[in-house]
Amino acid sequence: MTVDLGLSAQHSGDVETSQILATVNLGGSRTPPPGYEVVNAIGFYKMHPTALTMDEGREKCAQEGAHIIVLNSDNEADVIRTFLARKPNIPHANSQEYTFVGLHDWIDEGKFISLLGEPVENSGFNRWRAGEPNGGRNENCVMVDKDTKFVDIDCNWKLFIVCELYDL
Ligand SMILES: [Ca+2]
Ligand SMILES: [Ca+2]
Numbered sequence: 488m489t490v491d492l493g494l495s496a497q498h499s500g501d502v503e504t505s506q507i508l509a510t511v512n513l514g515g516s517r518t519p520p521p522g523y524e525v526v527n528a529i530g531f532y533k534m535h536p537t538a539l540t541m542d543e544g545r546e547k548c549a550q551e552g553a554h555i556i557v558l559n560s561d562n563e564a565d566v567i568r569t570f571l572a573r574k575p576n577i578p579h580a581n582s583q584e585y586t587f588v589g590l591h592d593w594i595d596e597g598k599f600i601s602l603l604g605e606p607v608e609n610s611g612f613n614r615w616r617a618g619e620p621n622g623g624r625n626e627n628c629v630m631v632d633k634d635t636k637f638v639d640i641d642c643n644w645k646l647f648i649v650c651e652l653y654d655l
Contacts, residue, residue: 519531519652520552523650523652526566527565527566527569529560529562529563529566530563530566530651530653531553531651531652531653532556532570532649532650532651532652533553533649534570534573534575534647534648534649535547535647535648535649535650536576536577536647537577537647538577538578538580538645539645539646539647539648540642540644540645541555541587541591541628541643541644542642543645544587544646544648545602547650548648551650551652552652553650553651553652553653554602554650554651555587555588555649555650555651556586556589556650556651557589557603557610557651558588558610558612558631559610559611559612560611561612563612564612564635566649567586567588567633567635567649568633568635570647570649571584571586571632577646579645580645580646580647581644581645582630582632582644582646583647584632584633585630585631585632585640586630586631586647586648587628587630587648588629588631589601589602589603589651590602590607591627591628592620592627592639593627593628593642596623596624596627597620599620599629599637599639607637613637614637615636615637615638616634616637616638619636619637619638619639620637620638620639621639622639622640622641625641626639626640626641627639627641628640628641628642628644630644630646
């Protein structure tokens with residue numbers, strides 16, 4: 488955040504009026520780290536074309552002050568389609584078609600919450616593929632492909648990841 492102060496004075500006859508103008512810029516100092524781009528005009532995102540487990544992905548995003556993408560709208564789900572359309576070729580990935588989203592039920596089995604602690608039911612985006620979630624305690628992370636429907640999966644799968652920095 489930056490604040491600029493300006494002082495102006497006006498004379499009118501015997502009256503002097505002073506005015507202090509404070510200009511507060513809340514966004515100007517936020518420069519995203521390298522590789523982040525605005526997608527769908529909603530936020531800054533970056534794809535890491537490396538096969539990572541959920542834990543490794545969380546660490547990678549955290550190093551950049553970000554988190555694994557949390558879907559809050561159809562528009563945000565389209566961000567994943569945008570990256571998938573670039574056809575990343577990820578060595579050693581369990582799949583080229585899927586990426587993790589920032590959802591899990593490793594705290595309370597069956598109760599999926601975002602990495603920000605919000606129940607998925609309140610997130611603005613809660614679409615599961617038919618039959619999912621079905622993994623019980625063996626599948627506590629969530630991935631999506633281009634249809635962007637949630638699939639619970641083993642957190643030790645290795646997938647490319649998308650980090651989300653902040654909303655615009
Ligand atoms: Ca589970
Ligand atoms: Ca599953």
